[in-house]
Amino acid sequence: MSSRICSVVVVALLVGVAAVSAQAQPTRMSAEQRTQMLKDSLQLTKDQSAKVLEIYQLMDKERAKLMESGPSDRQARWESMRSLMDTTDTRIESLLTAEQKAKYQFLKQQRMQRRGRFQRN
Numbered sequence: 001m002s003s004r005i006c007s008v009v010v011v012a013l014l015v016g017v018a019a020v021s022a023q024a025q026p027t028r029m030s031a032e033q034r035t036q037m038l039k040d041s042l043q044l045t046k047d048q049s050a051k052v053l054e055i056y057q058l059m060d061k062e063r064a065k066l067m068e069s070g071p072s073d074r075q076a077r078w079e080s081m082r083s084l085m086d087t088t089d090t091r092i093e094s095l096l097t098a099e100q101k102a103k104y105q106f107l108k109q110q111r112m113q114r115r116g117r118f119q120r121n
Contacts, residue, residue, distance in 0.1 A: 031056035038092075041107060042100045051095050061089045 029037070035053040038044055044052065062084050073078045089108065093101055 031060055048095050055091045
C-alpha cells in the first residue's frame with residue numbers, strides 16, 4: 001500500500017514538472033503554422049499565403065544560419081535576429097492590403113505584449 005502511494009506521488013510530480021516545463025519553453029511554430037495563422041487572421045489570398053510561406057521558410061533558414069555560425073556575442077546575435085524579424089515583417093507587409101496591414105500591426109503588438117511576460121529578468 002505504501003509503495004503504491006509513493007508511486008502515485010512520483011508520477012504526479014513528474015507530470016507536474018513536465019507541465020511546468022512545457023509552459024516555460026513555448027515551442028516555435030513552423031513556417032506552415034505561422035502562414036496558416038496569418039491566413040486565418042488576415043484572410044490572405046492563395047497567392048499571398050504562398051508568398052508568406054516562402055518568406056517564413058527563408059526566415060527559418062536565415063535563423064538557422066545565425067544560430068549555427070552567427071555572432072557568438074549574445075547581444076550581437078539578438079540584434080541580428082531582431083534585424084531578421086524586421087526584414088521578415090517588412091516583406092510580409094509589402095504583400096498586404098491597407099486593411100490587412102492594420103490588422104497585422106495589431107497582431108504584432110499583441111505578440112510583443114505576450115513576449116514581455118516570458119522575458120527573463
